[in-house]
Amino acid sequence: MKIIFGVLVLLAVIVVMPLFTFRAPKGQRAMSALSNAACATFLPQAFLSYAIGGVFHIDFVKQIGDTMGSMGGLAVGALVPLAFGISPVFAVLLGVSLLKFKLLTAFVAAYLVSFLVKEIQKRFPDGVNLIIIVLVGPILVNLIAAVTSPGIMAVLHLIGNTIVSAETGNPLVMGAVLGAIIPLVGMTPLSSMVLTSLISLVGVPMAVGALACTGSSLLNFSFFRKMKFGDRATTLAVTIEPLTQIDIISTNPVPIFTTNAIAGAINGMVITALGLVVNVTGMATPWAGLIVVFGMNPLTKVLLAVGIILINSTLWAYIGSWAFRKFKIHTVAEIRAKDALARDKTDKTVKV
Template sequence: MFTIVKGISLLIFVLALFYIFSFKAPKGNKAMSGLANAAVATFLVEALHRYIGGNFIGIKFLGEVGISSGSLSGTAAASLVAISMGAGPVYALIAGAALLNLGILPGFVAGYIVGLIAPIFDKKIPHGVNVVLGAILIAPLSRFVALGVEPIVESTLLSIGEVIALASTQSPYIMGFLLGGIMKIICASPLSSMALTAMIQLKGLAMGISTIASFGGAFANGVAFKRLKLGNKGNIIGVMMEPLTQAHIITSHPLSVYSSSFLGGGFAGLIAAHFGIINNAPGTASPIPGLITPFAFNSPSKVLIVLPLAALAGILGGFIGSNIVKYIKNKK
C-alpha cells in the first residue's frame, strides 16, 4: 500500500510541476507540445518499426529504421521543442545535432533554453552573421545544458517513473484503475499524456496501462460528447482520435468530460492490468498510439482480446460518467 501511495503521490507531484511549467513558464505550453511531438517522432516510430516490423515480422530494414529513430530522442526533443517555441529551423537543428547519445529529457531542457535565446540572434545580429554565430554558440550551449541536467533527470524524474512502474507491478489492479483514470484525464486535458510519460520514461506494465487507458478512454469521451450534446459528429470523432483537438470544448465542460475520462480510463486500465499488457515505448499514451504500440510488446492474440474489451470498458465509463453529470444537473 505504501508503494501505491508513494507512486500516486509522486505522479500528482509531477503533474503539479507539469501544470506550473506548462501554464506559467515562458512558452511552457509550446515547449511541452514539442516534447510530445518528439515522443511520437522517436518512441512511436521505434515501437512500430523496431519491435513490430523488425523483431516480430523480421524485416531487417524496418528494424534499423526503428533503432535509428529511438536513438535520436534527444536530438528530436531539442529540435522540436525549440521550433515549437519559435526558434528558426537552422538553430533548432544545430541544437539537436549536438546531442548525440543523450536522451529525450536532457534534449527537452536544452531545446527549451535554445528556444528562449535563439530569437535574440535574429533580432540583434545581422542576417548571415547570426547563423554563423548560432553554429558557434548554440551547439556547445545545447550539449552543455543537456549534460548538466542529465544527472538531475536520472535521479528525479526517471526514479519517479520507476516507482510508478513498481507500484503497478506490486498492485496491478489498484494502479490499473487509478493510473488509467489519471492518465486519461491528462490525455483529455491541455496537458499531454504523451509528454508526461516521455518525461518520466514510463515503461512496462505501467506504460501498458497508460496506453490502453488512453485508447479505451477515447470511447468514454465519445460517449460523453454524444450523450451530453457537446459539439457535433466532427467533434465526437475528433475527441476520440486526439482529445487535444477539442480542448476548447473540454475546458468549457471539465466535469462533463473528466468524470467519463477517469472512469473509462480506469476501467480500461483494469483490463490492461488483468491481461498484463506491457509497453516499453514511453511517450505513446494517446488513443491512436494506444491502438498500435501494444502489438510491439505483447502477443497479437492477447492484444486483439484486450482492445475490444478496453473499448467496451471505455463505453461503460462514458455512460456512467455522463449519467452522473446528468443527475447533478437535474438536481441543480
C-alpha cells in the same frame, strides 16, 4: 507508501503542465512543439519497431523504428526553436546539438536557449549572428541538458518504481494502479512509451499499459465529443494519439485525467484478471500496443478484453461528461485564438 508517493509525484507533474502552458512565456507553442516531437519519434518507433518489426519479425523495419525513436532530443531541439520563430538553420543547429539527450531533457534546454537565440537573431546582422549562435548555442544547450537530466530522470524513475512496487503486491491492485497511471502518463510529456521503456516493463503489466491506453483513446473519443473540447478533427486526433492534443489536454486536466483514471483502473483489473501479456517493452500506446497484444495472446481472450474495455470506457465517458457538465473548460478554438493573438503581438514587436 512508495506507491502513494509516486502517484503524488505524477499528480504534481500533471498540475505543472497547465501552469507551464498558460503562465510560461511561449508555453503553448513550446508544449505543442514537444507534442509534435514525441509524435515524430516515439509513435513511429512503437509502430515500426514493435507492432510491425517485432510482431512480424522484419528486422529492416525494426531498425528504422529504433533509429527514429532515438531521435527525440534532435526533434524537440529543432521544433521548439521553430515554434519561437527562430530561423530553420539555427533551429536545426540546436536540434543536432541535442541528439544524445532524451526528449524531456532536450526540451528544457531548447526552451531556455531559444530565448537567447531569438535575441541574437534580432540584434545582430546575418552572418554575424550565425557565428555567435554556432559558438554559443551548442555549448549552452548541452550544459543545460547535462545539468537538468539527473533531475528529470529521477522523476521518471520514481514514477517507474511506483509501478514496479505495485507489480510485486496484489495483482489486481497492480492492475488498477497501472491502468490508472499509464494512460495519464501517455497524455503528458513524460510519455507512457518512454516510461515503460525506461523501466523495461513486460508481461502482464505491459499488457495492462498497452490496453489501458487503448481504453483511454476509446474513452476520449466519446468524452471529447460530449464535452465539446473541439471539432471532429480534435476528437479523431486524440483517439488516434493523445499526444497530438497535449495542448487541450494540459489545459483541461481535471475532467480529462479524473475520468480516464477511474476508467483505466477498472480496465487494468480486467486485463490482469484475464492474464494477458506483452513480452516487449515500450508498447504503452493505443493502437500499436493493441496490435502486439493480439499477436501475443489467444484471440478469444483479447476480443473479450477489448469488448469489456470498450463498454467500460464508453460508459465512463458519458458519466464523466455528465459529472463535469458545469465545469469550466477551455476549448480548442479558445486556445487557438490566444495563440494567434500571441503570434500577432510577436510579429508587431519584430516589425517595430
